[in-house]
Amino acid sequence: MIKSVPTTPYLDQKPGTSGLRKKVPVFQQPNYAENFIQSIFDSLEGYQGKCLVIGGDGRYYNREVIQKAVKMAAANGFGKVMVGKGGILSTPAASHIIRKYKAFGGIILSASHNPGGPTEDFGIKYNINNGGPAPEKITDAIYARSKTIDSYKIADFADVNLDRIGKDELPGGTILSVIDPVEDYATLMEELFDFGAIRNLISLGFRIAFDGMSAVTGPYAKEIFENRLGAPSGSVRNFMPLPDFGGHHPDPNPVHCRELFDEMMGGDDAPDFGAASDGDGDRNLIIGRGIFVTPSDSLAILAANANLAPGYSGGLAGIARSMPTSGAADRVAEKRGIGMYETPTGWKFFGNLLDAGMATICGEESSGTGSSHVREKDGLWAVLLWLNILAVRGESVADIVTQHWQTYGRNYYSRHDYEGLDTDAANGLVDNLRGQLPTLPGKSFGSLKVEKADDFAYHDPIDKSVSEHQGVRVLFEGGSRVVFRLSGTGTSGATLRVYIERYEPDSTRHNIETQEALADLIAAAESIASIRERTGRDAPTVIT
Template sequence: MIKTVSTTPYADQKPGTSGLRKKVPEFQQPNYAENFIQSIFDSLEGYQGKTLVIGGDGRYYNREVIQKAIKMAAANGFGKVMVGKGGILSTPAASNIIRKYKAFGGIILSASHNPGGPTEDFGIKYNIGNGGPAPEKITDAIYERSKVIDSYKISDFPDINLDRIAREDVGGMIVSVIDPVEDYAALMEELFDFGAIRNLISLGFRLNFDAMSAVTGPYAKEIFEIRLGAPDGSVRNFLPLPDFGGHHPDPNLVHCKELYDEMMSDDAPDFGAASDGDGDRNLIIGKGIYVTPSDSLAILAANANLAPGYSHGIAGIARSMPTSGAADRVAEKRGVGIYETPTGWKFFGNLLDAGMATICGEESSGTGSNHVREKDGLWAVLLWLNILAVRGESVIDIVTQHWATYGRNYYSRHDYEGVDTNAANGLITALREKLPTLPGTKYGDLTVAAADDFAYHDPVDKSVSQHQGIRIMFEGGSRVVFRLSGTGTTGATLRVYIERYEPDSTRHNIETQEALADLIAAAQAVADIKGHTGRDAPTVIT
């Protein structure tokens, strides 16, 4: 039986760069999740009788919202729902399922790298038929609908047993509970030389992967230990927990300090890596060296042809605007396209679909390719392993050789988390107003060459996305970028990106913060960070 339930709108259901994210108690308000899910369905056309993929990262409240979404999909006319066993589907695995089985779209329940638990974060994101996040025209329509919604449809049938693989007909709709790992692992075997990686591991190569008690645990256990033969224990924290074991599942040097310290020790494994809450981000650390996400993107692009799935080369590279220009150097030398987009993986979708880009990446630990339409943490780890197996060199040797060939982009991100929203907006507004006066201004020995508010003109659909971050470019090629993040749930996060290009290989061993010291001081001065936020220092430096 289908029920139509009267409801009233919530005014705060505007999706950010990765869907709607709020604290769990907000999603537990009467009809809150139902309103947003119905707003998604009301903003789509032509899905009757089609397939919807549903899955999540296993965080707290995941199972409850999956049951709601299944029943609402049935009431709204979907013909089939595919859902991961246990409610589990990593974000890249969900993208693969959508593409492989030609689903109409998918609902992914995740707040990515944000903490989980009864008072922590939750999120709902809609992905379209290409497997990628919904573009702005759809997320805008969802938001507009959410502001006026007055009812939602839901079928009245018992909850689905999510803990066994099965197929059943409920409410006139097929519900298929699937193995969340099998299709994804099979795709990875197509892209990478598992034989070469197995051989590398059999020769004593040691790897350490931290799944952070998040969604990639089952995937990593199956791929690294079972299919590639890494010793038992190579994958740690592999059981997905609703609260991620009380940890913050963000693969950076703060939240993976234990792994970092181990990789810097005398008895370090050869390779260390981690992924985040929903499996779309990655951390790469070699013995004695941390590889920044920007450098990792450039190195993966430069060596992608060593993996079977990319043996014919790449069409182009796309990077988010705040990501360093290291990938630009690779594209220039290789004679392939380079595309600079706003932050948010959805902006890569058109380039990938049009065959203009093959490898994409963001400085926020996200890299991926045209195999799916999401960033993919395990994909990046496997490509690194494939490169290491073929080249027979260490991570530190590969990185230093890359810098010698292309130059080094010293790069750091300073995050000011939980800033008062009005203060953060005031800082950006003040910066925006002074942009015309900045060129020619000196900060110490640095002179501003240009300053703008980045706008993206999509070369495929010709859409324009304004106000994507403020760029201050200095003479000599250095730059500072300011933007507010759209991935948090409390206050605002001010992100400051600092970058200096150094072509001289004799200057490639300077400590990063030291190499950027004058730019860091200039960023403080030009934006008056302390005056606006009261903060003397960033919360996190990566």
């Protein structure tokens, strides 16, 4: 039986860069999740009888919303629903499943790297049939519909069994397929990378430490690193997904992976290679013995060495990066004579480039890296490509990074996050910056002289769409820059991100401490934006 349930709109269901994210109690309001899911379906055409993929990162409220989504998909006419066992699907695995099985699209339940729990974060996003996040024309339509919705459709049957792999016909004829969430993804990784070479490296005593952060990549990492590649039991830690991520913040950076970071910096007894991934499996942390690899450097190094992996032996069509990401990858593209594309933040902007065959590898400074194998960033993919490179080159992480800097120069880079700001204060700060843009060029801040200042706008070379107001850029003579941007991935207050970058071609100056190397740019950022005065904050919440 299909029920049409009357409802009233919520006016706050505007998706951000990665879907709708709110606190769990917000999603638990009457019909809140149902309204948004129905708004997704009402914004789509041609899905009758088609397949919908549903999965999530296992965070608190994941199972409950999956049950709602399955029943609503059946009521709205989907012919088949594929769900990961236990409701688990990492974001890159969901993208792969959509693509492999030619699904119409997918609903992914996650708030990515944000905390989980009864009072923490939850999220819903829709991915289209290429496996990537819905473009703005769809998310805009979803938001518009959410403001006028007056009813939703839901099938009236008992909750489905999410813990038994297999197929069942639901009342009304929709087929429910509960699948192994790991198998298809792990097989894809074996096709892309030289597992034999990595197995050999590990058999020779190369030690891996991977932190699953009690999040979704734990089962994937356990299967791939320990079962398929032969790493000793215990190499993958915190591998069981927990609704609250064990009370931790599942963001793979040196702050929230402090135990792993300290272990990797512990001298000659440290493992050879450390890595982690986030809540939904699309971000990564790379640490060698004694060296943290910044996400921007990692993107550039992976692009420069991708041909060492079987899946990329034919070379790259091009590289794409988000605008705030450092220009390190640009120098690789220039030297290789391939395309380089600068997009706004948000993986959805890479989709057109990947689909058109213009880019092969993409990356963001927020620890997201991926390639044309799926249409999402992919944490384990990046870890495996690093391992493939290490196995072929037979050098340490530190040696590979140092040689890369010697070849291409070093981009000193840091991101300063000011989290939980008063929204009005944060918006006022950015408005003030935009007001300064016409007068900034030619001004000096200490020894730094502004060459150009703008509010970044992206003109998509494929569909010709334009995305404006994507971040305020202040570019200095000599190639240094500061970028100011409000993040769209938080759930409470506003987060101001300040990106600071200096290019240093001189190899004798490649070992300066990062914050020291950027000190004059950090001071210039404060002078330009008046962060302390406008936010009341004396220091960033997080520095990466």
